[in-house]
Amino acid sequence: MAETVHAEPPLIAGEAVRVGEDGRPTLIGSVCSDCATRVFPPVPLCPECMREDMAQVALGRSGRLYSYCTVHVAPRGWSVPYIAGYVDLPEGVRVFTHVVDAAEEQLSMEMEVELTTAVLGNDADGEAFSSYAFRPRRPEGDDA
Amino acid sequence: MREVSVIGAGMVRFGKQPDKTLAEIAWPAVKQAIDDSGVAKSDIGAAWCGTALGGMMSGQRVLKAIGLTGLPIVNVENACSSSSSAFREAWIAVASGLYDVALVIGVEKLTRFGGGTLPLEREDFEVAHGMVMPALYGMRAKRYMHDYGLTAEQLAGVAVKAHDHGALNADAQYRNRITVDEVMAARPIADPFTLLHCCPSGDGAAALVIAADSVASRYSSKPIRVLASELASGKYLTGYRDMTTPEITVRGAKEAYEMAGVGPEDVDVAEVHDAFTIAELLYYEALGFCERGDAARLLEDGETSLGGRIPVNPSGGLLSKGHPVGATGAAQMVEIVRQLRGECDERQVDGAKVGLTHCTGGGISGFDHGACSIHVFCN
Numbered sequence: 001m002a003e004t005v006h007a008e009p010p011l012i013a014g015e016a017v018r019v020g021e022d023g024r025p026t027l028i029g030s031v032c033s034d035c036a037t038r039v040f041p042p043v044p045l046c047p048e049c050m051r052e053d054m055a056q057v058a059l060g061r062s063g064r065l066y067s068y069c070t071v072h073v074a075p076r077g078w079s080v081p082y083i084a085g086y087v088d089l090p091e092g093v094r095v096f097t098h099v100v101d102a103a104e105e106q107l108s109m110e111m112e113v114e115l116t117t118a119v120l121g122n123d124a125d126g127e128a129f130s131s132y133a134f135r136p137r138r139p140e141g142d143d144a
Numbered sequence: 145m146r147e148v149s150v151i152g153a154g155m156v157r158f159g160k161q162p163d164k165t166l167a168e169i170a171w172p173a174v175k176q177a178i179d180d181s182g183v184a185k186s187d188i189g190a191a192w193c194g195t196a197l198g199g200m201m202s203g204q205r206v207l208k209a210i211g212l213t214g215l216p217i218v219n220v221e222n223a224c225s226s227s228s229s230a231f232r233e234a235w236i237a238v239a240s241g242l243y244d245v246a247l248v249i250g251v252e253k254l255t256r257f258g259g260g261t262l263p264l265e266r267e268d269f270e271v272a273h274g275m276v277m278p279a280l281y282g283m284r285a286k287r288y289m290h291d292y293g294l295t296a297e298q299l300a301g302v303a304v305k306a307h308d309h310g311a312l313n314a315d316a317q318y319r320n321r322i323t324v325d326e327v328m329a330a331r332p333i334a335d336p337f338t339l340l341h342c343c344p345s346g347d348g349a350a351a352l353v354i355a356a357d358s359v360a361s362r363y364s365s366k367p368i369r370v371l372a373s374e375l376a377s378g379k380y381l382t383g384y385r386d387m388t389t390p391e392i393t394v395r396g397a398k399e400a401y402e403m404a405g406v407g408p409e410d411v412d413v414a415e416v417h418d419a420f421t422i423a424e425l426l427y428y429e430a431l432g433f434c435e436r437g438d439a440a441r442l443l444e445d446g447e448t449s450l451g452g453r454i455p456v457n458p459s460g461g462l463l464s465k466g467h468p469v470g471a472t473g474a475a476q477m478v479e480i481v482r483q484l485r486g487e488c489d490e491r492q493v494d495g496a497k498v499g500l501t502h503c504t505g506g507g508i509s510g511f512d513h514g515a516c517s518i519h520v521f522c523n
Binding site (some may be wrong): 012013014019037038039040041047066067068069070071072073074075082083084086088092093094096097098104109120121131 | 220260261263269272273274275276278279282283284285286287331332333334335336380381382383384385387509518
């Protein structure tokens with residue numbers, strides 16, 4: 001695992017996301033060493049078999065958008081409007097996320113999306129915060 | 145278990161009452177229920193108070209106002225299902241023979257939080273990442289629209305029906321009729337919802353007195369029998385979930401119908417948890433009033449309107465009557481009790497014999513809903 005480098009502004013997802021030296025984020029989940037149940041975000045206890053033998057695993061960087069909607073009203077701090085979505089990862093894990101770099105009209109159910117990071121709002125002190133997010137999948141090599 | 149009936153029902157009109165305390169909001173509903181039941185205060189063996197955000201000792205604060213103290217008082221929190229869960233606890237206690245008469249209260253004062261979306265638990269991972277209830281229901285709606293071809297105009301029809309019914313209810317927060325165009329043109333909240341697709345924030349209270357059938361006839365000439373009292377929690381899933389069908393309601397409805405010995409075809413009137421327009425359509429299907437994908441047709445054919453085959457939310461529902469979270473379950477029961485007694489005047493469902501209430505909620509990740517409580521009543 002590459003050494004963790006915190007992007008600026010700070011990520012709010014705690015141990016659920018790591019950013020590599022190349023700036024690319026990875027979502028971290030847990031897999032049960034006994035029954036192979038997979039969970040996101042990472043947890044110390046298996047919710048299926050109750051064993052405390054969970055190993056942290058890097059999850060896939062792309063998945064399918066199960067549903068999404070534009071949110072216009074949210075608690076103070078979030079930059080509205082934003083697009084909320086659920087992404088199903090190949091590991092069988094569903095992740096709640098913000099969907100960025102696209103207008104809602106450009107999205108569709110089951111479209112392929114890929115992991116990125118994005119500034120999502122400002123905290124109580126007015127400082128910007130960021131987290132993981134998904135965006136429509138781009139062709140290989142297109143990092144624009 | 146003994147048979148149990150509702151012998152008293154009361155509620156206050158839902159709305160914004162920022163200048164009143166929780167107890168000041170609730171006591172008139174409690175007094176109305178006790179007066180309606182004919183019991184003496186001293187006949188009440190125990191009380192259960194449902195509130196999601198009312199704060200510590202809510203039941204004691206309310207019952208102090210009417211001088212009903214010293215008895216066991218239990219405060220119940222289960223999000224939107226708080227007072228329906230409280231009712232179930234009271235039902236268990238009376239059915240088991242512990243008490244002959246018990247009191248159920250539902251109360252909430254949401255104006256203490258100002259406006260905006262319902263405050264959710266910030267320790268939750270998804271809430272900490274910007275999940276709000278309109279977004280959760282919005283994603284359900286968008287997926288349902290994709291899978292079943294539901295249109296935004298059809299969805300708006302749920303709000304129009306709710307307001308048509310609420311206009312006939314003196315206890316409703318909103319008593320104005322609205323049009324599809326007005327719903328579509330209102331302020332956007334979370335796509336596809338405008339403000340009029342969403343239940344309002346507000347304050348309110350409702351209360352019920354229940355009694356074992358062996359003593360109910362001493363007090364009431366019209367006891368309303370509890371045929372089923374059901375409560376389920378959501379199943380935690382880490383992966384895929386079909387958001388177009390509420391699993392917790394499907395499962396709970398099956399249990400409730402089995403307990404009641406009736407089926408969906410026997411239900412004459414229902415109060416369901418229409419926190420957002422899409423929710424009512426999902427519950428038509430989950431409660432067995434129609435097949436999967438057929439909810440919009442049921443609505444458009446008028447089958448769930450007053451005068452239709454299975455009127456849903458004759459009170460105006462959460463969308464028009466209002467949704468002071470912890471008060472909602474008890475208020476749904478007050479409506480069904482009044483319907484089964486034939487006391488609803490302009491919004492009376494003629495000849496209603498079997499009524500159902502359905503109250504579900506809780507915005508926490510990994511769950512369809514945190515809790516769901518379904519009750520079936522008959523006259």
